[in-house]
Amino acid sequence: MPEPLSPAELIALDRAHVWHPYGPMPGRADPLVVESASGVRLRTAGPVHGRRELIDGMSSWWSAIHGYNHPVLNEAVRGQLDRMSHVMFGGLTHEPAVRLAATLVEITPAPLRHVFLSDSGSVSVEVAVKMCLQYWRSLGRPAKQRLLTWRGGYHGDTWQPMAVCDPDGGMHQLWSGVLPRQIFADAPPAGFEEPYADHLRELIGRHARELAAVIVEPVVQGAGGMRFHSPGYLRVLREACDEHGVLLVFDEIATGFGRTGTLFASEHAGVSPDVLCLGKALTGGYLTMAATLCTSGVADGISRGEVPVLAHGPTFMGNPLAAAAANASIGLLLGQDWAREIKRLESGLRTGLAAAEGIPGVADVRVLGGIGVVQLDHRVDVAAATEAAVRAGVWLRPFRDLVYVMPPYVMEDEDLARVCEGVCAAARAG
Numbered sequence: 001m002p003e004p005l006s007p008a009e010l011i012a013l014d015r016a017h018v019w020h021p022y023g024p025m026p027g028r029a030d031p032l033v034v035e036s037a038s039g040v041r042l043r044t045a046g047p048v049h050g051r052r053e054l055i056d057g058m059s060s061w062w063s064a065i066h067g068y069n070h071p072v073l074n075e076a077v078r079g080q081l082d083r084m085s086h087v088m089f090g091g092l093t094h095e096p097a098v099r100l101a102a103t104l105v106e107i108t109p110a111p112l113r114h115v116f117l118s119d120s121g122s123v124s125v126e127v128a129v130k131m132c133l134q135y136w137r138s139l140g141r142p143a144k145q146r147l148l149t150w151r152g153g154y155h156g157d158t159w160q161p162m163a164v165c166d167p168d169g170g171m172h173q174l175w176s177g178v179l180p181r182q183i184f185a186d187a188p189p190a191g192f193e194e195p196y197a198d199h200l201r202e203l204i205g206r207h208a209r210e211l212a213a214v215i216v217e218p219v220v221q222g223a224g225g226m227r228f229h230s231p232g233y234l235r236v237l238r239e240a241c242d243e244h245g246v247l248l249v250f251d252e253i254a255t256g257f258g259r260t261g262t263l264f265a266s267e268h269a270g271v272s273p274d275v276l277c278l279g280k281a282l283t284g285g286y287l288t289m290a291a292t293l294c295t296s297g298v299a300d301g302i303s304r305g306e307v308p309v310l311a312h313g314p315t316f317m318g319n320p321l322a323a324a325a326a327n328a329s330i331g332l333l334l335g336q337d338w339a340r341e342i343k344r345l346e347s348g349l350r351t352g353l354a355a356a357e358g359i360p361g362v363a364d365v366r367v368l369g370g371i372g373v374v375q376l377d378h379r380v381d382v383a384a385a386t387e388a389a390v391r392a393g394v395w396l397r398p399f400r401d402l403v404y405v406m407p408p409y410v411m412e413d414e415d416l417a418r419v420c421e422g423v424c425a426a427a428r429a430g
């Protein structure tokens with residue numbers, strides 16, 4: 001084993017060589033060094049804030065729903081590691097992946113029957129788009145190759161997903177003229193408004209001839225602005241898509257596995273999509289894996305085409321370690337009264353974040369399931385807000401005008417109250 005790096009050495013090397021998400025090179029802000037994590041706590045060391053234990057309000061970008069270093073998840077991965085960590089998925093198969101696919105079909109809305117496993121959420125969206133475009137090509141309708149979404153969304157950082165991210169908050173300006181130009185409806189209002197429903201119907205009808213699919217995040221728009229909307233709009237989309245012959249894709253990478261209070265957010269509307277993307281909490285935050293599910297109608301359509309296969313196959317498709325973690329994570333989730341835990345988080349967040357309403361500069365406070373959002377009337381000073389949260393013993397990662405929390409489901413009430421105090425401290429400082 002090499003000598004461990006001191007926190008100062010580590011930061012110096014990090015600055016020199018390592019790119020961080022949406023970061024400049026070289027980096028301008030020093031990240032915190034995490035030495036270990038267990039339960040809902042991150043243990044940090046380092047020149048900036050020293051040795052600390054921070055309560056994690058982020059679930060590592062909404063994925064670590066059972067907390068860190070969980071004995072059941074550890075055991076599942078360890079057991080799989082002793083059998084095999086990976087084999088190619090072309091021409092081979094294995095129990096962890098097959099079991100996972102069957103489970104996903106069982107727990108998602110009924111018409112979804114087929115599962116494509118990939119390595120990350122963005123890739124699962126690429127696969128979803130490819131499925132939809134190929135479906136229409138196979139049916140002899142190659143003109144149907146555009147996508148429609150609403151503003152304020154986020155679907156990932158690779159090419160097709162970027163093109164359906166919010167055109168103002170996303171990277172559209174940088175990439176104008178290069179990204180495929182998709183069709184944008186206005187951002188969905190929080191409550192159900194008939195004129196907005198008409199706006200959706202009108203756009204889908206007007207563009208039906210060139211539209212392959214509508215893609216949206218149901219009920220909660222995550223990284224595009226943490227906005228909530230009426231589930232009624234999902235019924236409007238389903239009806240309009242059926243009427244005009246357009247596929248419907250739900251991106252539940254952020255909302256899946258209980259976060260909004262139902263196992264999948266589409267259940268708030270009682271609507272099922274033709275294609276569904278899952279990721280983030282799929283493996284309980286242990287390993288990178290995502291899934292694209294589709295109906296038999298979509299799969300049959302593709303199979304009738306001139307090229308009757310889905311032309312996609314990542315090297316690490318169906319990775320057994322990730323699949324084992326996912327199986328264990330879903331088992332843990334469904335083996336408990338998860339809906340009650342989300343309700344408990346929801347009421348803790350409502351109580352704890354009520355204090356934020358009186359803070360100068362706070363424009364809105366909203367809570368849904370295990371999601372708490374404090375929106376400011378200005379851009380957050382991320383460094384100052386992070387610093388204030390860390391001083392309060394809490395890890396948060398604000399963005400744009402938003403200080404928000406997505407706690408691990410296992411967070412106890414006392415820790416949740418402290419996280420809410422951290423959010424208020426960050427909102428005051430930021």
Ligand SMILES: *Cc1c(COP(=O)(O)O)cnc(C)c1O
Pocket residue numbers: 120121122123125154155156157217222223251252253254279280
């Ligand atoms: C995070 C996210 C993605 C992208 O997933 P990655 O694993 O980061 O590629 C796509 N859609 C939604 C809704 C997300 O929240």
